[in-house]
Amino acid sequence: MARRTRQQVRKGLVIVNTGYGKGKTTAALGILMRSWGRDMRIGGVQFFKHEKASFGETKAMKRMGIELTPMGDGFTWTSRDLDETQAKALHGWEVAKQKIASGGYEVFLLDEFTYLMHFGWLDAGEVVAWLREHKPPTLHLIITGRDAPPALIEYADLVTEMKLIKHPYEDQGIKAQPGIEF
Amino acid sequence: MARRTRQQVRKGLVIVNTGYGKGKTTAALGILMRSWGRDMRIGGVQFFKHEKASFGETKAMKRMGIELTPMGDGFTWTSRDLDETQAKALHGWEVAKQKIASGGYEVFLLDEFTYLMHFGWLDAGEVVAWLREHKPPTLHLIITGRDAPPALIEYADLVTEMKLIKHPYEDQGIKAQPGIEF
Secondary structure, rough: OOOHHHHHHHOOOEEEOOOOOOHHHHHHHHHHHHHHHHOOOEEEEEEHHHOOOOOHHHHHHHOOEEEEEEOOOOOOOOOOOOOOHHHHHHHHHHHHHHHHOOOOOEEEEEOOOHHHHHHOOOOOHHHHHHHHHHOOOEEEEEOOOOOOOOOHHHHHOOOEEEEEEEOHHHOOOOOOOOOOOO | HHHHHHHHHOOOEEEEEEEEOOHHHHHHHHHHHHHHHOOOOOOEEEEEEOOOOOOOOHHHHHHHHOOEEEEOOOOOOOOOOHHHHHHHHHHHHHHHHHHHHOOOOOOOEEOHHHHHHHHHOOOOHHHHHHHHHOOOOOOHHHHHOOOOOOOHHHOEEEEEEEEEEEEOHHHOOOOOOOOOOO
């Protein structure tokens, strides 16, 4: 009977990929690929990625007809002026909220979203309160980025930490490889 | 000058996604999506996945024209008779070796390959020795699965541990969600 109950529960999962290792975004992309294979309605916002950027995933998404919107100014860890970055990111969150609340999606990705909370641009408690109220119950929501705040982890159903064991940049002189890293 | 040298190194990475958390296979699929977006030649073998299985990724790969061959008998953690599983898996490795050595790919996935070594069906040292000799230098090779053996980690360029922080199956009564988990 317990087993039967388990089988019956069906809900939109809140999935968080965090940690300092690789694979947070690619694991999210892999989920999008799976749900695309099942003809689910997919959307997402890539924070920080430049709106004109053309990464491997941007090209792939376009070709697959998946709406994954880059809404950033191309921020990198070496950026100095964060005002523009912050404004674009917060605008991205407003756009994402409309899309999430619209009910038009079955799977939605907020890529690199944790930084908006970690940098103090958004309050994690308020984000979670908004999601509790407005996220459609069956919508699967995937959030990636380092330093996922405790309130988000508390709210999430599935949290994975990607942990670096060995990295070619640190150990060897290897450049980022197109198609693999971006 | 050191920086310039870094930029110039270009090689096929050996990427290992291991650990007991989620995201090992999906992160690999995300890399395949990126490289597909860049029109790279992609191949792979999914060990254990039943050859007739139709997962979200199977459907997606077929639609994308990516050759990702399921070569297994549908092994699960509750399987009892492993003879057939072992035979199919070892056959999968023979097929994979031919494909890898062929030079016909730029990115290749060995999904859930670590188990063949962890279960003692293959010797990790011999696998690595074979790869050192036969893997084309520019081929990116991605290997997933729990318990990656030390010889493989030693050989790999990039190793990430996917670590479980919170899981819906354990904490709540949630069933596996199509398009997300498979």
